Amino acid sequence: MAPFPTFTTKQLVDLLRECAGEDEAVDLDGDILDLAFTDLGYDSLALFNTVSRIERDYAVELPEDVVGEAGTPRQLLDLVNAGIAERV
Amino acid sequence: MSGGGTASPRHVITGIGAVAPTGLTCADYWSAVLRGESGIRTLTRFDPSGYSATVAGEIPEYTASRYVPGRLLPQTDRMTRLALIAAEEALADAGADPSAMPPFACGAVTAASAGGFEFGQKELEALWSKGGKYVSAYQSFAWFYPVNTGQISIRHGLRGPGAAVVAEQAGGLDAIAKARRHIRSGTPLMVTGGVDGSLSPWSWLCLIRSGRMSASPDPEAAFLPFDRRAQGAVVGEGGALLVMEDAERARERGASHRYGEVAGYAATFDPRPGSGRPPGLRRAITMALADAGMAPADVDVVFADAYGVPALDAAEAEALAGVFGPRGVPVTAPKTMTGRLLAGSAPLDVATALLSIRDGVLPPTVHVASPAHEHLLDLVRDAPREQRVSSALVVSRGQGGFNSALVVRAAA
Amino acid sequence: MEGISEGRRVVITGIGVVSPGGVGRKQYWQLLSAGRTATRTISLFDAAPFRSRVAAECDFDPAAAGLSRRQARQWDRTTQFAVVAAREALEDSGVLGQSEPYRTGVMMGTACGSTMSLDSEYALVSDEGKSWLVDEFHGSPYLYDYFVPSSMAAELAWICEAEGPVGVVSTGCTSGVDVLGHAADLIREGHADVITTGASDAAISPITVACFDAIKATTARNDTPETASRPFDRTRNGFVLGEGCAVFVLEELEHARRRDARVYAEVAGHASRCNAYSMTGLSDDGLEMADAVTAALDMARHDPAEVDYVNAHGSATKQNDRHETNALKRSLGGHAYDIPVSSIKSMIGHSLGAIGALETAACALAIEHSVVPPTANLHESDPECDLDYVPLVAREHRIATALSVASGFGGFQSALVLDAPPRSAA
Numbered sequence: 001m002a003p004f005p006t007f008t009t010k011q012l013v014d015l016l017r018e019c020a021g022e023d024e025a026v027d028l029d030g031d032i033l034d035l036a037f038t039d040l041g042y043d044s045l046a047l048f049n050t051v052s053r054i055e056r057d058y059a060v061e062l063p064e065d066v067v068g069e070a071g072t073p074r075q076l077l078d079l080v081n082a083g084i085a086e087r088v
Numbered sequence: 089m090s091g092g093g094t095a096s097p098r099h100v101i102t103g104i105g106a107v108a109p110t111g112l113t114c115a116d117y118w119s120a121v122l123r124g125e126s127g128i129r130t131l132t133r134f135d136p137s138g139y140s141a142t143v144a145g146e147i148p149e150y151t152a153s154r155y156v157p158g159r160l161l162p163q164t165d166r167m168t169r170l171a172l173i174a175a176e177e178a179l180a181d182a183g184a185d186p187s188a189m190p191p192f193a194c195g196a197v198t199a200a201s202a203g204g205f206e207f208g209q210k211e212l213e214a215l216w217s218k219g220g221k222y223v224s225a226y227q228s229f230a231w232f233y234p235v236n237t238g239q240i241s242i243r244h245g246l247r248g249p250g251a252a253v254v255a256e257q258a259g260g261l262d263a264i265a266k267a268r269r270h271i272r273s274g275t276p277l278m279v280t281g282g283v284d285g286s287l288s289p290w291s292w293l294c295l296i297r298s299g300r301m302s303a304s305p306d307p308e309a310a311f312l313p314f315d316r317r318a319q320g321a322v323v324g325e326g327g328a329l330l331v332m333e334d335a336e337r338a339r340e341r342g343a344s345h346r347y348g349e350v351a352g353y354a355a356t357f358d359p360r361p362g363s364g365r366p367p368g369l370r371r372a373i374t375m376a377l378a379d380a381g382m383a384p385a386d387v388d389v390v391f392a393d394a395y396g397v398p399a400l401d402a403a404e405a406e407a408l409a410g411v412f413g414p415r416g417v418p419v420t421a422p423k424t425m426t427g428r429l430l431a432g433s434a435p436l437d438v439a440t441a442l443l444s445i446r447d448g449v450l451p452p453t454v455h456v457a458s459p460a461h462e463h464l465l466d467l468v469r470d471a472p473r474e475q476r477v478s479s480a481l482v483v484s485r486g487q488g489g490f491n492s493a494l495v496v497r498a499a500a
Numbered sequence: 501m502e503g504i505s506e507g508r509r510v511v512i513t514g515i516g517v518v519s520p521g522g523v524g525r526k527q528y529w530q531l532l533s534a535g536r537t538a539t540r541t542i543s544l545f546d547a548a549p550f551r552s553r554v555a556a557e558c559d560f561d562p563a564a565a566g567l568s569r570r571q572a573r574q575w576d577r578t579t580q581f582a583v584v585a586a587r588e589a590l591e592d593s594g595v596l597g598q599s600e601p602y603r604t605g606v607m608m609g610t611a612c613g614s615t616m617s618l619d620s621e622y623a624l625v626s627d628e629g630k631s632w633l634v635d636e637f638h639g640s641p642y643l644y645d646y647f648v649p650s651s652m653a654a655e656l657a658w659i660c661e662a663e664g665p666v667g668v669v670s671t672g673c674t675s676g677v678d679v680l681g682h683a684a685d686l687i688r689e690g691h692a693d694v695i696t697t698g699a700s701d702a703a704i705s706p707i708t709v710a711c712f713d714a715i716k717a718t719t720a721r722n723d724t725p726e727t728a729s730r731p732f733d734r735t736r737n738g739f740v741l742g743e744g745c746a747v748f749v750l751e752e753l754e755h756a757r758r759r760d761a762r763v764y765a766e767v768a769g770h771a772s773r774c775n776a777y778s779m780t781g782l783s784d785d786g787l788e789m790a791d792a793v794t795a796a797l798d799m800a801r802h803d804p805a806e807v808d809y810v811n812a813h814g815s816a817t818k819q820n821d822r823h824e825t826n827a828l829k830r831s832l833g834g835h836a837y838d839i840p841v842s843s844i845k846s847m848i849g850h851s852l853g854a855i856g857a858l859e860t861a862a863c864a865l866a867i868e869h870s871v872v873p874p875t876a877n878l879h880e881s882d883p884e885c886d887l888d889y890v891p892l893v894a895r896e897h898r899i900a901t902a903l904s905v906a907s908g909f910g911g912f913q914s915a916l917v918l919d920a921p922p923r924s925a926a
Contacts, residue, residue: 017225018162019162020159020162020163020208021157021158021159021160021161021162021163022158022159023157023158023159024157024158041159041187042159043778043781044715044780044781045163045225045715045779045780045781046159046206047226048714048715049162049225049226049714050292050717052221052714053223055221064716067716081766098785102911117894138635138636139636140545144789148708162867163779167533191787191791192788192791192795193771195774196774200670201647201648201650202647202648203649208618208707209622210564211628211707211710211711212618212619212622212623212626212707213622213626213629214629215629215706215707215710216622216626216628216629216630216706217626217628217629217630218625218629219707220549220551220706220710221713221714223707223710223711223713223714224711224714225711225713225714225715226718227707227710227714228711228712228780228909229672229713229780229909230610230781232612232670232672232910233611233613233668233670234670234910235609235910235911236670237671237774237778237910238672238774238779238909238910238911238912240912241774241911242774242776242777242779244775244776244777246774246776247773247774247775247776247788247791248773248774249772249773249774249799250671250772250773250774250911250912251669251670251671251678251769251772252669252670252671253667253668253669253670253682254648254649254650254666254668254670255650255666255668256648256650256651256654258667259650259667259668262665262667269685269689274515290622290625291647291809292636293625293636293639293643294509294643294644294646294647295644295647296636297636297640297642297643297644297647298644298647299643306756313703314591315712320652320735320853333604354691355664355665355666355667355691356602356663356664357606357654357657357662357663357664358663359601359658359661359663360658360661365601365663368663371602371663392503421859422694427563435859441618449800477640486650487644487648488650488651488654489654489657490650490654490666490667500521
């Protein structure tokens with residue numbers, strides 16, 4: 001875990017909205033950190049798009065199976081921030 | 089009269105969804121048609137200056153998120169969103185709820201031409217200007233030919249037979265005929281037709297290479313089928329989706345509409361030029377009538393293919409006069425108000441024909457001021473013509489030699 | 501085509517193939533029966549920047565295959581494949597000149613149409629995406645043919661002297677199976693007596709590779725391209741993109757008998773279903789594919805016990821292999837364990853829309869030779885895939901009924917049943 005996380009929940013939510021849209025039945029501004037992506041209306045394709053965008057925007061390389069490994073926003077944030085810490 | 093409309097139909101159209109440059113609902117489109125209002129305009133989607141063709145039947149900007157779920161927006165081409173709007177309207181109009189029906193009771197067959205070409209352009213641009221990593225995960229299906237069938241089936245839980253057919257601009261009728269085949273084979277409900285559109289710089293280049301696009305910049309003079317001033321086609325976006333049901337099942341569930349039935353259909357292909365053999369359009373019409381068990385005199389109106397290319401207009405006028413006799417049947421081309429909608433045109437004509445049957449009115453052909461084939465065609469010009477309509481022939485051709493004809497008939 | 505079956509029967513009287521590993525029906529069967537693989541490092545373009553760099557490419561020389569320079573320049577590779585395979589099928593069947601043009605049709609399947617030409621033409625007219633050129637006459641004069649995939653069917657119609665129903669059926673990766681079902685329907689319903697049908701795809705190009713990279717559907721096993729396609733194996737990790745084409749002459753049985761045509765097989769049943777679940781994903785239960793299999797067998801009037809061979813979709817994604825295995829168990833019951841099931845994608849990759857036609861050709865040839873082609877590269881099955889996948893080596897086996905299944909993006913699930921040639925009515 002990076003001491004100064006540079007990738008925040010808000011940034012993730014913004015990218016999810018942009019890359020994969022938003023399910024009307026879900027409040028992405030609520031407490032979503034530990035909800036499953038599937039419960040937030042996001043399937044693997046949605047995550048592939050979002051992860052690819054994160055990798056480009058933040059110049060990080062995430063694990064090959066990141067979409068399988070990160071089942072929740074918190075898990076994805078941790079992986080991204082670990083990647084960012086490694087890069088620094 | 090050779091049995092036209094006497095036997096009880098085995099299948100029936102119970103729902104219509106239409107999207108067109110003149111309206112995003114069937115009712116809006118139909119009232120614009122009856123007003124003779126054209127949706128052909130100078131392109132605004134992109135700057136058309138510098139291209140030889142500059143007008144199109146463009147659907148005005150609308151707030152897609154009002155109609156299409158947010159999760160679907162990043163993964164759909166513009167024409168797929170329009171198809172989702174039309175499918176939802178058609179099923180609502182039919183009062184059908186596929187999720188309440190048995191698992192494989194409902195299917196979908198749509199017509200396509202180039203797929204989600206605008207979406208594809210965006211991804212090609214990302215690929216070539218920035219690199220493969222910039223290509224969307226959704227490119228794997230958002231552009232492809234059966235994308236509308238797939239998205240409609242997911243959105244409405246249609247788990248029966250599914251396909252897309254492509255026969256250039258004739259495929260819309262082929263799709264409806266294929267859906268009828270599935271109904272006959274035991275699938276109770278099919279969503280069918282086509283919604284299409286491809287107004288982006290990349291598709292524009294391809295379309296212009298068809299050699300058939302009108303170069304006129306005047307929206308009122310660019311698309312003039314059967315007019316001495318005709319100089320080419322104008323394309324547009326939109327189309328129609330229909331709910332077709334087994335007649336008995338529709339009756340059982342108390343379907344409120346019975347717009348009509350698909351009584352006859354045939355498709356032919358033109359011979360190789362220079363073969364000395366006749367073109368196939370007339371044969372398609374004759375065979376569709378035979379399939380319907382109808383004589384030419386049983387047909388109340390023809391929705392012409394109306395290409396707007398002089399030689400093609402002449403060929404169609406001669407084929408129609410050959411079957412029906414000179415001025416033997418009213419002929420109309422409401423697509424003069426929308427442009428040719430690629431794979432969406434013929435399904436929209438079928439929808440329009442069903443509305444003509446419902447309301448007893450023939451929609452007009454607009455902008456045609458100097459008719460070219462008056463001795464052959466009784467063209468319904470400028471204003472609607474009120475008369476009883478119990479059957480209509482829809483004709484559709486596709487570049488390359490495709491001819492399809494389909495007869496709809498009141499469901500008695 | 502479920503339910504239309506009374507009366508007119510439909511048979512295959514000609515086969516033509518363009519495949520990785522060989523152009524022509526005989527070369528194709530030699531490859532499959534030998535269990536050889538035709539997957540390799542991509543050579544059609546520089547794939548170095550991409551995640552997956554292996555593919556099953558056709559060694560296709562347009563001139564050697566009989567195409568003129570004009571045809572090679574004008575036609576997308578997909579159409580070139582289709583024309584060459586159609587010529588072989590027509591010659592094989594001997595039907596040219598023996599069918600009435602009005603009663604003759606063409607129905608082709610494709611997933612990607614002229615993607616390869618559109619990809620390269622886009623790069624040309626946009627200066628590789630850097631600036632959009634508004635000179636509308638830059639680029640190929642044939643752009644419109646690339647835009648609409650039905651141009652391929654139109655080209656074939658002239659070759660086949662077809663003036664009946666002509667068109668394209670596209671259902672993504674089930675196109676090659678569904679187009680045969682559709683063409684057989686048209687013959688059964690009386691719209692035609694003879695239809696040249698099949699499917700072609702040649703989309704090994706940057707945009708295709710990039711979009712499968714984006715969802716990690718293709719394998720990244722770039723170091724061992726020859727063994728990269730591993731359906732049902734526990735080490736499989738994605739499909740290998742392929743290309744190719746198979747074309748058939750379908751004919752109404754009595755029409756074929758009257759001209760004493762050689763019959764490969766009867767198209768006895770077909771059904772398709774949508775999973776209405778995901779454009780790319782598959783649910784584990786395989787319900788829709790199972791229903792397609794059941795409906796196709798019903799139409800062919802077969803019990804599951806009568807199936808002698810299953811040509812699997814077997815794309816070598818974990819999701820597919822498990823979905824399909826469950827679907828076969830659900831539809832064939834306990835018999836699923838007794839029937840040889842193989843995936844030729846292990847040898848020729850996954851040619852998207854074309855593969856269903858290539859697999860149907862494999863079924864027809866398997867019936868002819870009484871040999872089941874193997875699943876190459878299968879050394880240790882995924883524990884959740886426990887059917888008899890005919891690993892590595894072809895197997896002699898009499899086949900009276902073969903089942904081909906397919907699964908594709910869009911949620912399409914399809915099944916086709918081929919029967920050995922019907923005995924003469926005499």
